[in-house]
Amino acid sequence: MSHPRLPFLKRIELFAPLPAASLERLAEVSGLQRFSNHGYLFREGEEPDFIYCFVEGGIVLVGGADGHEAVIDFFGPGESVLLPAALLGLPYLVSARATSDGQALLIPASKLREQLNDDVALAAQCARVLSRHWRVLISQIKEIKTHGAAERLAHFLISQSEKTTGSATLILPGMKKEVATRLGIKPETLSRTLKKLRDYGVDTDGDTIRIASLERLAALVSPSPGVSQAGS
Amino acid sequence: MSHPRLPFLKRIELFAPLPAASLERLAEVSGLQRFSNHGYLFREGEEPDFIYCFVEGGIVLVGGADGHEAVIDFFGPGESVLLPAALLGLPYLVSARATSDGQALLIPASKLREQLNDDVALAAQCARVLSRHWRVLISQIKEIKTHGAAERLAHFLISQSEKTTGSATLILPGMKKEVATRLGIKPETLSRTLKKLRDYGVDTDGDTIRIASLERLAALVSPSPGVSQAGS
C-alpha cells in the first residue's frame, strides 16, 4: 500500500506526470503544512529550506522592500514555488504572503537537489515546468513594457477566468492592493481603471468581477486583429 | 579522438559542467552557424527547431510587434537562448536580432528533447540554468515595478561592467534604441537620463560609457541604506 501523502503530490502540476517510483520517494520526504491568511510563509533573503506546493488556498509572491513592494504573481492549488532557489541553493528573491487559509506540501530543498541528480524523470519534469514559468514571466515583461494600465488589467482579468468566450465571473486572487501591484499600478489607479472598464462590460462588486463578454475585453487588448505587415 | 565541435560546446555555460559522454552526444547533433549584424536569427511565432548557443558575437531578444517592441535582454558568448521553447515544443515568444557579426552553435530541439529523457546530467543542468534565468527575469520585473528610469539605467550600467568597485569603461551591448527598450523607456528619455547621470560621474562617448565610480552610481540605486521605517 502507498504513502498517505501520495494523493496530495499527484495534484501538483510539477509532480503529476512522474512515475510511481519517483513519487514514492518524494512522498517520503514531504510534509504537510497549514498556513493562515495574511501570514508570511517565507521571506526574501532567507536560505532555501523547502519548496512549497499548494494543496489548498493560495499565496502572493512579492519582492522588494515594504512600502513599495513588487507583486510578482499569485499562486494557488496545484502550483508550486521556489524551485529555482531550491535547486541553486541561493537565497530567496521573493517573499510569500498567504491570500487565504490553506495548506501546502513542503519538500526539503536538499532532498530535491539529491534526487535531481539520480532521477531523470524528475529532472526533466523540473526543466519543463521551469520552462513554462519562463514563458509566463516573459509574457509579463512584454506586457509591462508595451501595454498601458487598462490593457494590462483587461488581459489579467481574462487570464483569471477559466473560460475564453462569452461571459464570466471571477474572484480576485488577492486584495485589490495586491492586484494593483501585480499590474504595476497603484490601488487608486486600479480603482479608476476598473471604472473605465465598465464601458466594456466589466462589473465590480467587492472582489467579485463579472465580465459580460470576454471577446469584447480581448478586443481592448489587441485593438486591430487583422492588420499586420509582412517583413519583406 | 573527440569531436571537432566539442571545444565550442565546452564554452557554453549550459553545457560546460556536463560529463564527456553527454557532450559527445550533443556535439554529434550540433552545427555551427554564422550570422551577421542586424539579421534575424528567428522570429516570434515560429516553431522551435533549434536552441542557439553563442560562440562569438551577440543578439538581442525582442518580443512584440514591430514599432513598439519589448527588448527582453542581450545575449553574448557562452550564453544560450530558446531552451524553454525547445523543451516544450511551443512557438517562440520572442525574436532574436544580431547586434554584431558572430557564430552560434545550433542544437536541434527534437534531439535535445530526446536526450533530456535519457540523460540525468543534461536534464539536471537544464533545470539549473533555467532556474538562473528565472531569477534574472524576476529581478527585472521587480526593477521595472519599483524603480524609475534613472535608477534602472544606473543599475543596468553597473550590471554591464565586470568590475564592481572603482571606475569602469564599457560598451553598450546594442544600439541606444535597443538599450532604451530593454530599460522600458524611449530613446529620447535614455538620452536625457544619460545626461542626468553625468552629475554622478557617467560619461558618454557614442556607445562607450565611462563610469568614474561604481560605488557612487550604486548609491543612486538604493538611495539611503540606513534609513527605513518600521511598519508600526
Place this chain on the structure above:
DNA sequence: TGATCGGCTTGATCTGAATCAAGGCGGTTT
C-alpha cells in the same frame, strides 16, 4: 451601540516619461 481601523473609492493636483517636432552628425550612395 458606538468607536475605531483598514481597505477601497473619489477628487484635485503634480510629475516623469511619452510624444511631437526640429536639427546635428557620421556613413553610404550617386
Place this chain on the structure above:
DNA sequence: AAACCGCCTTGATTCAGATCAAGCCGATCA
C-alpha cells in the same frame, strides 16, 4: 561633393499614472 539616410540629441508640449487628501463602508472590538 552633393544629396541622402538612419541614429542620436535637444526642446516644447502632452498625458497617463502617481501623489496628496478627504470621505466611505464594512469588520472588529469595547
